[in-house]
Amino acid sequence: MSDLRALAAAYALDAVDASERAALDALHAQDAEFRREVEAFREVGALMAYAAPTVAAPSALRDRILGEARSVRSITSAPTARATPAARSRWVTVAPWLAAAACAAFAVFAYNGMQQARDAMVALSGELTQVRTELQEKDRTITAFMGPEVHVVSLAEGSNKPTARVFWNHTRNVFIVTAFNIPRAPDGKTYQLWAISKALKAPVSMGTFNTDEEGRATIIVPVGTDVNAIDVVELCAMTLEPAGGSPGPTETPRLVGSWRHTD
Amino acid sequence: MVDPVARPDARPADDDARLLARLVAGDERALGSLYDSYGAVVYGLALAITQDPPTAESVVTDAFADVWREARSFQRPGATLFAWLSHTVRSLALARRAPSARASTAQPPAASQLALALERLAPVERQSVELAYFGGLSRSEIARALGETEVTVAVALRSAMERLRDLVTPPSSHVTPRMVANV
Structure with missing residues (x-):
């Protein structure tokens, strides 16, 4: 265990090897002192962003970000100052x-x-x-x-009850992700959904989400062009990935389900 | 004892908390404020890693969308919004960079604002932390790249992070470091 602690800085920089990641994830989940140390290193590591060459961001980027935000607004926005x-x-x-x-x-x-x-x-x-x-x-x-162009998948671990559902509204071109009883992803991690098709060699990312402290989430995610390009999507899976998501799953799916029509 | 290097600009912790509360409440102006504070920095980071402006734009856009969508779940004691945002940008940029960018970003980028602090590190410390942060290499990959052992790299990374912390913030503010001025 003491050897693992020596890797706190490497872990904070995501510079650990796959073979040691699971043990470090477990230590991070169980040990508050290790979490604090990793968090402190992450704060320092974040400063490395300032070591990148200074460049001017495109002038339209701000508007693009705000526009994107409007399309991914969380349905269950937190209480405003006016009312719970x-x-x-x-x-x-x-x-x-x-x-x-x-x-x-x-x-x-x-x-x-x-x-x-x-x-x-x-x-x-x-x-x-x-x-x-x-x-x-x-x-x-x-x-x-609702509507004729909506598919749904219930995501469950093995034969257990589903703990998430994803609605795919083809007309609006959005996924609506509803999750319940899924622990909030650990620091530096996020849940990621995958579209799986027999016609493809690898899963295609559908997007990331996280749950709140009560293990719930209701999120709208735009459907990406990669997913829309798939002719038939048979399965949906959920994995835990580094913040921001991964290009491909880095672990065995925690939840899996088959797509079906809502009718 | 070397003089601390002033950390680049950032929001004080109480501002961070207020901004997060507004993000959670769905206040779009808060997202705009977050962008005004850090947009240029994280775009520079994304561009340094991907070496491709359209990809960098896409990365930054998606990272801000992640923060917006997941603000309610952000509960990391001692963590700042900037650390979360930059971590997300870095992860996305490393995942989306083209193979050609992988080779070039394995080399340290032209240092700018944090150059003073980085230059004060031992060579193996600086190379290790830059290869990890900008190159996305694991410690075994760094060890191979530098011809060092994995233990040496682990020690160098830890030492580099501790020294950077000491160089960019005075000891009294290690727990909740507060940025004091531009370099």
């Missing part, structure tokens, strides 16, 4: 009542002062606009789950 998910749900339910109450309040405020009432209405109007936007986004998501 539960509170937001209640808010959606009671929103019409609150709007009505706001109208009543308006009359009262009119007696005491029109300006205060106007401020309250503006605030409520803003909240309602946000709720409408969120509902529209959820409607789009629900639509993505």
Whole structure:
């Protein structure tokens, strides 16, 4: 074990050999002190990025990144400062009542002062606009789950119950990944999905995702051109890979499933 | 005792936490802010590894998409958003570089901002860390490249990282290093 600890720096730089990776992954998962040391080395290692030659990034890159972000927005975005998910749900339910109450309040405020009432209405109007936007986004998501051009795969470990499902909406050209009871990927790691076809020698990456602290995820991932180019995809598999994903699986799949139509 | 080399610009830890909270909340402006802080650096990193501007652009775009998509899962005590982002960019760039770039990036890139710190390392330390970081080589591959033993490379990597840490940050800030100025 002490020999493995000496490899903390190499591990932080992903400079360990495949034969020692599993043991180091296990040590990293079990040993908080080793994790802290690796994290500290990763922080130092990150500075190496500044050793690269300074170049100007293309001016359009920023817009491209923001545009891409809009297409991969997580469905289960975390609570905003305005309301927790539960509170937001209640808010959606009671929103019409609150709007009505706001109208009543308006009359009262009119007696005491029109300006205060106007401020309250503006605030409520803003909240309602946000709720409408969120509902529209959820409607789009629900639509993505359904339709004649949707395939689904249930991913499971062996004969166990599935712990993830992936919906492939061909019309919208997106995957919707729903995961549950999958531990959050360790530091520096990510889960990666693979499209597997008999016609191909190697699996094709479908994208990466991670789960939250509760082991859940609901993510929309655009379908890449590599995957769209496959005529028939029989299987889907999930592996744990270094952050950012790998060009090919580096381990035996943890979860596997067969694609089927949603009908 | 050599003077510490000032670390390049970065966000203080509390800014990092606020930015992460905004990313988790789905605030696109936070992503723009993250790009404004680190976009040029990670693009330079991607380009140094891939040697191909379109691939570098694609890598950086996908890395920011990863951060955006997985921000809610980011819970690494002591870790910064920059370390996460640059680690993702490096992994993607190493995976996507063409075979021709593999040979050229196995050589250290032209050093710029971190040159002072790197130059203060012993040759085997500097070569080991550069081959690992920019070349994506494992320690056995580095050992073969340098004609050293794997143990020597493991020791050199550890020593290099410890010395870089000491050179770029004062000892008092090792736990939560804070970047103080541009080189």
